[in-house]
Amino acid sequence: MKLRFLIILLSFGALTSRAQLLKEKEGFTHADSLRGNLTPLRTCYDINYYHLDVKFNITQRAISGSNLFKFTATEDFTKLQFDLFANLTVDKVIYKGKIIPFTRDANAVFVTFPKTIAKGSKDQFTVFYSGKPTVAVNAPWDGGVVFKKDSLGKPWVVTACEGVGASIWWPNKDHLSDEVDSMLISISVPKGLKDVSNGRLRKVTPLADGYTRFDWFVANPINNYDVVANIGDYVHFGDTYMGEKGKLTMDYWVLPASLAKAKEHFGINAKPMLKAFEHWFGPYPFYEDGYKLVETPHLGMEHQSATAYGNHFLNGYLGYDMSGTGWGKKWDYIIIHESGHEWFGNNITGKDLGDMWIHESFTCYSESLFIEDNWGKAAGQEYNFGLRSGIENDSPIVGPYNVNKEGSGDMYPKGAIILNMVRTIINDDEKWRDILRGLNKTFYHQTVTYNQVVNYINEKSGKNLLPVFDQYLHYKDLPILEFATVRGKFCSRWIANAKDFTMPILVRVKGGEYKFITPTTRFTPVDVEGANKDNIEIDKLNFYVGELVD
Numbered sequence: 094m095k096l097r098f099l100i101i102l103l104s105f106g107a108l109t110s111r112a113q114l115l116k117e118k119e120g121f122t123h124a125d126s127l128r129g130n131l132t133p134l135r136t137c138y139d140i141n142y143y144h145l146d147v148k149f150n151i152t153q154r155a156i157s158g159s160n161l162f163k164f165t166a167t168e169d170f171t172k173l174q175f176d177l178f179a180n181l182t183v184d185k186v187i188y189k190g191k192i193i194p195f196t197r198d199a200n201a202v203f204v205t206f207p208k209t210i211a212k213g214s215k216d217q218f219t220v221f222y223s224g225k226p227t228v229a230v231n232a233p234w235d236g237g238v239v240f241k242k243d244s245l246g247k248p249w250v251v252t253a254c255e256g257v258g259a260s261i262w263w264p265n266k267d268h269l270s271d272e273v274d275s276m277l278i279s280i281s282v283p284k285g286l287k288d289v290s291n292g293r294l295r296k297v298t299p300l301a302d303g304y305t306r307f308d309w310f311v312a313n314p315i316n317n318y319d320v321v322a323n324i325g326d327y328v329h330f331g332d333t334y335m336g337e338k339g340k341l342t343m344d345y346w347v348l349p350a351s352l353a354k355a356k357e358h359f360g361i362n363a364k365p366m367l368k369a370f371e372h373w374f375g376p377y378p379f380y381e382d383g384y385k386l387v388e389t390p391h392l393g394m395e396h397q398s399a400t401a402y403g404n405h406f407l408n409g410y411l412g413y414d415m416s417g418t419g420w421g422k423k424w425d426y427i428i429i430h431e432s433g434h435e436w437f438g439n440n441i442t443g444k445d446l447g448d449m450w451i452h453e454s455f456t457c458y459s460e461s462l463f464i465e466d467n468w469g470k471a472a473g474q475e476y477n478f479g480l481r482s483g484i485e486n487d488s489p490i491v492g493p494y495n496v497n498k499e500g501s502g503d504m505y506p507k508g509a510i511i512l513n514m515v516r517t518i519i520n521d522d523e524k525w526r527d528i529l530r531g532l533n534k535t536f537y538h539q540t541v542t543y544n545q546v547v548n549y550i551n552e553k554s555g556k557n558l559l560p561v562f563d564q565y566l567h568y569k570d571l572p573i574l575e576f577a578t579v580r581g582k583f584c585s586r587w588i589a590n591a592k593d594f595t596m597p598i599l600v601r602v603k604g605g606e607y608k609f610i611t612p613t614t615r616f617t618p619v620d621v622e623g624a625n626k627d628n629i630e631i632d633k634l635n636f637y638v639g640e641l642v643d
């Protein structure tokens with residue numbers, strides 16, 4: 094998620110998008126910087142383990158509990174920052190059995206320790222907190238806790254917090270760059286309900302106060318925003334998949350009323366998804382934690398090893414095909430897209446929210462690879478091309494760094510088209526697949542930067558792709574290929590924003606075979622026999638470039 098480009102197509106979303114743009118013009122707040130910036134108060138510790146233990150009082154719409162932070166000091170320090178939204182109360186912070194002081198500033202909390210924590214040492218503290226968390230009214234596009242009832246009137250309460258951040262409902266070091274290595278999630282719910290969180294269910298404990306605690310253990314590094322509580326009258330069914338790393342458990346948690354539909358619908362989508370994505374991206378990255386789909390009252394979210402599903406057991410995106418080609422109606426958008434994030438977003442995570450394209454561009458692109466795996470390359474290409482109608486070219490795909498801000502919603506469709514274009518430039522499908530698998534292997538369970546991803550693709554491709562990524566990700570405008578006769582020779586040049594822009598592109602004399610030329614920003618002769626201004630054609634199916642306006 095979050096599919097801003099589609100929101101624009103949906104009626105309620107047009108407002109969200111415009112409001113977002115207005116907000117951007119206003120600039121960034123002190124709170125944005127506290128959240129988005131990696132100050133020494135945050136880089137001084139590396140998170141190793143969380144034990145989140147929270148009780149959901151559904152009638153009061155309140156939560157209370159604690160989170161244990163186990164960390165390794167990366168510097169000597171006495172003070173650190175963690176994050177918790179200001180509307181939630183920090184009841185106390187406990188260190189070695191004693192209460193230690195803290196101060197608050199916006200959604201940040203600063204804790205001071207009684208002695209210096211020495212670089213390299215492992216230590217821990219526990220934050221106790223309580224209050225009424227933000228209620229999400231338009232999840233997954235806002236964030237917080239969704240309080241709903243199912244069709245039988247039973248509570249259905251889930252969390253969703255991508256973008257806004259996990260500190261909207263639990264205390265943590267809320268920055269994408271630091272993923273906890275493993276985590277125990279204990280969620281206590283009123284008797285009769287179940288909680289489904291990430292990883293594997295370890296234990297169910299009836300508590301004296303009439304609540305039931307569900308302990309879920311995540312054995313792999315996990316993004317904060319992926320950590321989830323799904324509380325409802327869930328029923329379970331399961332399956333297994335024999336994949337590249339052996340037997341993968343597939344667990345499905347749905348409401349009783351959905352059971353028959355889910356049994357028919359989930360397997361048809363999820364197994365071909367695993368087959369396609371393991372082929373293109375390598376092994377599912379979380380075998381230890383299993384693969385899960387959990388029915389939710391909101392549309393969906395890539396909650397690691399517990400994908401949120403709310404697409405009503407329909408193909409398409411709520412029945413809609415975003416490409417307009419028909420290929421998007423042959424599969425369930427939410428199952429395929431959100432599961433694609435297990436590789437791009439959950440396995441490989443951007444260090445800064447400004448690089449959300451690492452999550453969304455690759456995942457949006459994965460949709461066409463899923464189609465290709467099932468219906469052939471031409472079908473995947475057609476779908477990918479169809480996504481162009483959703484592009485706005487309104488602002489750069491890479492957002493500003495250190496302020497917890499995403500770039501343009503173009504990171505979805507335009508990002509997918511750029512990646513397909515890069516594949517065309519590389520002109521070797523096996524090499525392209527090796528690059529996609531190589532990314533998932535090289536950056537396995539890591540947080541990464543723009544440079545790491547782009548340099549990796551550039552190096553492995555053997556092509557000069559740095560200017561291509563620079564232009565398409567850092568600037569809103571498309572490069573334009575200009576043709577002109579210069580000193581009697583038919584020439585071409587790129588008009589672009591990126592410094593020293595150059596990109597190979599396929600052109601032909603009308604009706605002939607396409608051939609690669611590699612123009613620069615200076616006019617050079619077009620090396621295609623017989624080409625002139627009137628008969629030259631660009632391969633506009635594979636290359637997304639601008640038009641020269643006379």
Ligand SMILES: [Zn+2]
Pocket residue numbers: 094095096430431434452453456
């Ligand atoms: Zn997504």
